Amino acid sequence: MHVSERLLQLYATLDRQTRDIIQQRIETNLADGKSLAASYHELTGETNDSLSAEEKSATDFSNWLKEGKTDVDLLSYYVALLEKSEVLQSEAVVPQVVESTPQPVAEPIVSKAVVEPSHEETVEPETDTPAEATLPKPRYVPESTIPSRTERMKSHREIKPARPRRKKSRGWLVGLIAIILLSVGGYAAYPMVSDLFKPSSTPTVTEEPATPEPEPVAETKALEEVWIGVKNAPLVSEPDSEDVVYIADIGDRYDVLEERDDALLLELGLNELTGWVSRDEVVTEWTATSISDADVLNWLSTSVNQTLFDESPEAYFGMDENELVGNVGAASGFDSDVLHEYLVYPGLFFTMRNEQVEAIDWSNTDQTKETFLELGEPTYETEDGVVYESDTYSLRLFVGEDDSTRIRLTKLNQ
Template identity: 45%
Template sequence: MHVSERLLQLYADVDASTRTKLQTLIKQNLGDGKSLTVSFEELTGATKASLPTDEKSAADFTAWIKGGKKDATFLPYYVSLLEKHDRVLNKEATVPQPIKVDKTVVNETTADAASEKTPQSAAQTQKPRYVPETSVPSRAERAKRIEPARPRKKKGKWLGGLLLVAVLLGGGYIGYPYVAALFEPSETTEVEAPAPEPEPVVEAPETNYVWLATKNVNLVSEPNGTTVTYIGDIGDRYEIVNEQDDHVEVDLDGTTAWVALDAVTTDWPSRDLTDSTLLDWAETNLDNAWLGEALPDFFAMNEAALTETIGAPYGRETDALNAYAFYNGGFFVIQDDQVHAIDWTNTQLAREAFDALGEPVIETSDALVYESETYSLRLFIGTNGQTRVRLTEK
């Protein structure tokens, strides 16, 4: 079992008063500075070669407790002492110098015109009326100016008549199209208005995510760093902020951390599993006596409503992202003052119990993940046979 998972299990099993006494003895023993290996031997009377040999002080340990237990150096040392808390508390600790015990105060983690172009109508230019250069005489004036016709010879009359007929015929042939055009309806040239420009389509920026593909993944403060900001679980989804070499930087609700590429995946399949099927399985296969309410109801509660519904937890811890409220039978993961997940500890459920749910979304040697539209159901298998089940609202 990963050391971080052992810590969660120990917090579920060891009451807060016992943990406080143990932390006091640790601070007294470390004093101004001491090797963690030596301190463990003095407190327990036993040796453990796998522990770090770094020299730490009581002040370092106090800062580690208050800072959310991010430094991976203290983690195996503290977990090993929690496992032997009975021996430590029954043995007189070496006290190099008295120091004042600091009370750790837990802070709750509180939480987009296009312009239409109206075409201007083309101004129609009117054809100017003809104005004669001289005024037209009246009919009376014209009658005065007409001289009486002189008599002509008969031959001249015939020639004049033929000429008149020719003129009329020729003029009619030439002028017919123009006269006919006067009686045809005039065609008005229609000016087509240009089509309006399409409105620009504003595309939302693509958001990239990664999912943790293994159990208990250390998210560190810098690539290849040792300071653990948060310990994630298989199936956790994070938004990508940056990429560098073989690491990606992810968003942790206000802060960021780095995770190795070999521990994540960008290809997360989906399965045809309904919410009711998943919840029915949890109601049937898990011990829910300590809850007393329908499972979906808890995801609508903040921490105050949770306490009012099932009582105060016997223990509470925090890290960089969540708060954990411990009860007999399991614990709640609280994120932004909202219940985010329910964990059942020491379930002893085998992998075969999940067969009724079909094919998992992802499966490893020590974990299973099933998902419906709203929920995620996960099995974590410890090396000692103990199993933990988590129901999360996505």
């Protein structure tokens, strides 16, 4: 059984006066500071090797009680001494009981990185140099003066008539015709002859190898929500940190704010509180509703102790502390963490969130995992936990280290 569950069971069995006596003995013993293992030996006369050798003071223990009991070393030390309450109480003087007021847990402040905008230099284009002006072309001047029309007419008047030509042989005409025919034939044949000596102008086509198209890459959808898949999963302030913010249970659902390598940042849903969890401890796919609301309520009516209730358990969801105490009486114990307050009664406790009842837990029941699975096909199952969900309720069974069982009823979407 996890140490947090042992604490809740001890709160259900030990009255407030006994717990105050033990807390006063612890603060007196740790006044000057010493290791938790040495303090346990001095208070009980016994040795407990599982306790931390780290030195703690009475101030550390007092602050731990007020801040929600998140230090696992002090939690193990405190539970071990509560289990030795008879030894501690037999030697103590009964102190005056002072009720402690739960203190709000400080939220981690996440600094935002300031990114300075980059400035790029602007390069101005160079101005083109204008071209030089072109000099005008000089006009042509003839070497001799052209004769006037009158002078030309005088020259015509002096022209003598031509003498009659002599008859010549017509051989020249035949030669001229032959030349013309050869010229025409050569002109007609020139394109064909010239094509024989011209290089081919047809370009050679080179086939390039076809580039294979890239295979489509499947896009990974960002996670929006996950469910806790293991019992007592620690949510820490940073990945790979030992600073535990909250311990979640199988079947708890959370929204995902950020993904980083093998860790997920979860929104815890109160005062912007967040916590990192390993991917190995969550489930991304959740089975749909497996049983009905009537199945859940009928099973509760015959399988868990309801002597404390005047009405059926579902009537208590949403009640504030005053309404709850008015219906079932004053609680025998009280505890809290960063998300919840717990009102402890014999055999069960109520989990309060935002000052309203969120869940009811029956501890040390006579149910076994085998009998619990007779309800039908579960929504989710592990070696030490089973979850059933209907449209309105989540019904869970947790198995402890000593095979003890705890039943939790939660109302969904409150």
